[in-house]
Amino acid sequence: PAHLRVEAAYQIATLYERSEEEGAADRAHAWFERLNSQFGDTPRGLEASDRLAGLAFLSIGSHAPEIVGEDLDGVAFKLSDYRGKVVVLDFWGDW
Secondary structure: OHHHHHHHHHHHHHHHHHOOOOOHHHHHHHHHHHHHHHHOOOHHHHHHHHHHHHHHHOOOOOOOOOOEEEOOOOOEEEHHHHOOOOOOOOOOOOO
16 A cells, blocks of 8 residues: 555655664765655655755755844844854744
């Protein structure tokens, strides 16, 4: 059945995503890509799309996505202004 193939592909992709083996990130990307292209209209296919974005933008060694905001003094800044420097980001809210 299709739903078992979808779940199996998702589980394989996430195992590779968590692995520290050489080439595991590429394998995870390939499985998520396959899942997204073949089953993109399912909940796991949609999750695969999100995971692909995470692999592309949030992997060690990749550039962080652009963040625009204000510092504590109200001065506007862009995260890319600090490229090449060590930056600590503290996201919080008071809801």
